[in-house]
Amino acid sequence: MIEHLSAEQISQWMIGERTPQQERHVAECDECRTELRQLETTLQQFRGAVREWSDSAAPSAWRQPASRGLWYSWPRLVLAAATLLILVAIPVYWSARERQRAAESEAARADALLLERVDSAISQAVPEPMEPLVNLVTWNSSPAEKNNKLERR
Amino acid sequence: MATAVESSRELDDFEAVVRLYWLKVFRFALASLRDRHAAESLAQDCFFKAYKARHSFRGDASVATWLMQIAVNLVRDHARDRRLQFWKRAQLTAVDFDTAGRWIPDGGVSPEVSALAKEQVQAVWAATESLPERQRTVFLLRFVEDMDLLEIAAATGLKEGTVKAHLFRALQAVRERVGGAK
Numbered sequence: 481m482i483e484h485l486s487a488e489q490i491s492q493w494m495i496g497e498r499t500p501q502q503e504r505h506v507a508e509c510d511e512c513r514t515e516l517r518q519l520e521t522t523l524q525q526f527r528g529a530v531r532e533w534s535d536s537a538a539p540s541a542w543r544q545p546a547s548r549g550l551w552y553s554w555p556r557l558v559l560a561a562a563t564l565l566i567l568v569a570i571p572v573y574w575s576a577r578e579r580q581r582a583a584e585s586e587a588a589r590a591d592a593l594l595l596e597r598v599d600s601a602i603s604q605a606v607p608e609p610m611e612p613l614v615n616l617v618t619w620n621s622s623p624a625e626k627n628n629k630l631e632r633r
Numbered sequence: 634m635a636t637a638v639e640s641s642r643e644l645d646d647f648e649a650v651v652r653l654y655w656l657k658v659f660r661f662a663l664a665s666l667r668d669r670h671a672a673e674s675l676a677q678d679c680f681f682k683a684y685k686a687r688h689s690f691r692g693d694a695s696v697a698t699w700l701m702q703i704a705v706n707l708v709r710d711h712a713r714d715r716r717l718q719f720w721k722r723a724q725l726t727a728v729d730f731d732t733a734g735r736w737i738p739d740g741g742v743s744p745e746v747s748a749l750a751k752e753q754v755q756a757v758w759a760a761t762e763s764l765p766e767r768q769r770t771v772f773l774l775r776f777v778e779d780m781d782l783l784e785i786a787a788a789t790g791l792k793e794g795t796v797k798a799h800l801f802r803a804l805q806a807v808r809e810r811v812g813g814a815k
Contacts (some may be wrong), residue, residue, distance in 0.1 A: 485752050487805065487808065490808070491801050491804040491805050492801060494786070494804055495775075495782070495797055495800045495804065497797070515786075519808065521750075522750075522753045522754070522757060523757070524775065525754050526749050526753075526754050526757040526758070526777070527776055527777050527779070529754045529758075529779065530660065530758075530773075530777050531660065531662050531777070533658070534660035534663045534664065535656065535660075537663060537669050537672075538656060538659055538660075539673065540693070602757060602761070630763060631715060
């Protein structure tokens with residue numbers, strides 16, 4: 481293992497100048513990794529502070545909207561997503577409900593038709609093939625006709 | 634990355650370019666000059682020059698880099714202009730960065746950690762003030778504007794190796810100030 485990174489090597493590291501040996505060392509050395517992380521954090525905080533400070537010093541016409549941080553916040557995103565979901569879900573729900581109602585109505589009509597056919601079928605006195613014979617017979621014959629038939633026998 | 638043609642077309646709507654990059658130019662000028670009025674004036678000069686020169690823009694670099702190149706030259710001229718040295722002495726409109734600490738987000742850290750962060754940010758700010766102009770420019774472009782080495786080279790007209798050398802010296806000075814250098 482090589483020695484800890486020197487002050488110069490840390491500065492070189494920050495500008496992207498690093499050797500494979502140094503990278504291996506940093507990967508294994510908590511002390512060097514912590515020092516690099518602290519420097520990176522300080523520089524990031526410096527960047528953030530200068531940006532915020534210059535935003536506040538800029539003429540109002542050029543200033544970033546004050547609420548921009550809130551705009552990108554998670555609660556706002558969740559609220560926006562929920563609103564979008566509701567707006568999309570309502571028409572989809574109504575459409576599905578209409579389809580379901582139409583299907584139910586169709587099924588009811590089909591059931592009614594089937595029952596009608598069943599009623600029709602069970603109301604027949606004789607099977608269908610015998611219907612022509614039935615037509616030849618007068619079921620509602622008068623008593624005189626009945627007597628004639630008996631006399632013929 | 635935008636092509637040369639796309640970069641050139643971006644300048645067709647110059648008003649949009651001003652809206653998009655004004656804060657960036659102003660921020661660099663303010664961090665370099667530490668004077669609000671001077672920074673505003675420099676930002677206006679920068680866009681005025683850019684507007685006049687927009688037809689000669691070839692799109693070799695992005696519009697942002699091109700504008701920063703103009704801003705860097707203006708900052709350099711400003712620093713060299715002895716007539717404006719009174720700004721440095723008088724600091725009549727200087728913005729107070731001592732309160733920079735209040736821009737550090739607490740982020741739920743302890744008061745001790747927050748106080749240390751504020752102290753370190755102010756130390757970096759103080760260190761950059763005492764840097765030579767070239768080193769300060771390169772440092773601000775890298776660590777505030779987040780530009781890479783090639784963009785900084787394009788904006789400053791320096792070679793990449795020279796940019797690295799300035800950045801290295803600036804970092805050494807800053808680390809000495811914040812107490813990190815061994």
